[in-house]
């Protein structure tokens with residue numbers, strides 16, 4: 001099969017490096033362009049990243065000699081060289097909005113990690129196992145943009161990638177509310193212990209904007225598509241506290257859930273629902289789809305961030321410690337890899353879905 005030509009915008013950053021790694025040996029995607037700021041433009045990728053390379057695997061051979069392009073100044077040229085781009089940049093929100101729209105209008109689909117377009121009315125925010133049907137709104141978005149190929153699709157915030165999938169199969173029992181505390185790794189801030197030494201032996205009880213995203217984004221994901229717009233779900237309502245902890249990768253969440261009176265399922269039923277849950281990526285057998293999306297550990301001391309974040313290439317949600325609670329019905333813990341399932345891996349899976357469903361085509 002002829003591969004799709006892929007660009008990574010923000011390829012020198014933490015999430016961008018993940019994209020570059022995930023493109024190595026990808027069966028459908030060929031890394032073709034890497035772009036970043038004017039600071040990196042014109043340099044070999046290996047030189048532009050330099051000591052910032054933060055992946056556990058070596059920098060892919062195929063990426064080393066790619067000359068980094070300027071995401072803004074070279075946009076037209078880049079759009080002509082690729083079939084679509086991934087985007088993960090650290091810029092002001094309005095600048096990201098403009099940049100992503102520029103690529104879409106240049107007829108280059110954008111699969112984005114950034115939050116800038118998550119609340120744009122006709123931009124789908126997708127966890128492929130949960131709301132794959134939301135991509136249908138791309139037809140309406142293309143009408144607004146006046147494009148044939150170009151569009152923007154986004155993935156949701158990394159903080160909620162563990163508990164939203166865990167809660168999703170339980171909504172049918174009248175799930176009313178959930179309380180979550182997240183314990184988030186430093187790579188979520190684009191950092192390592194070398195670049196953020198203050199985080200060694202530390203916990204910081206604040207991550208700007210994260211609690212709002214953790215509470216509100218699930219309602220768009222669980223929302224419905226009506227007349228070319230999303231109508232947010234009214235519940236389950238979520239309250240969240242997000243805390244930065246001294247882990248390199250992997251966001252853990254402690255979650256409490258309450259069902260409508262008398263409707264709470266048994267613990268065995270919940271575990272059975274988690275074990276049985278799968279979605280469109282598994283149905284379509286997409287290359288990055290985990291076989292067992294929700295993995296339950298019976299051991300009391302699992303999942304652990306360091307031990308379990310890489311389960312099925314970091315694309316799984318690991319769950320454990322389901323037990324009754326005195327104020328809510330049940331509590332449990334869950335874990336997902338923030339730069340894989342929660343960022344680049346989730347976006348690659350979304351791009352695979354968009355290709356399989358015909359929204360991304362070869363230009």
Ligand SMILES: NC(=O)c1ccc[n+]([C@@H]2O[C@H](COP(=O)([O-])OP(=O)(O)OC[C@H]3O[C@@H](n4cnc5c(N)ncnc54)[C@H](OP(=O)(O)O)[C@@H]3O)[C@@H](O)[C@H]2O)c1
Nearest residue numbers: 010012013014015036037040071088089090187188190343
């Ligand atoms: N880290 C995570 O777990 C995570 C999870 C979900 C979503 N996200 C989101 O993903 C995005 C990137 O996060 P990150 O952690 O990868 O950040 P990062 O490590 O700070 O990387 C930022 C990237 O943006 C590029 N950039 C900065 N200014 C630019 C400009 N004016 N034009 C073009 N490129 C520019 C940088 O290029 P230079 O190297 O040339 O400066 C670099 O490639 C953010 O929006 C973040 O909220 C991150």
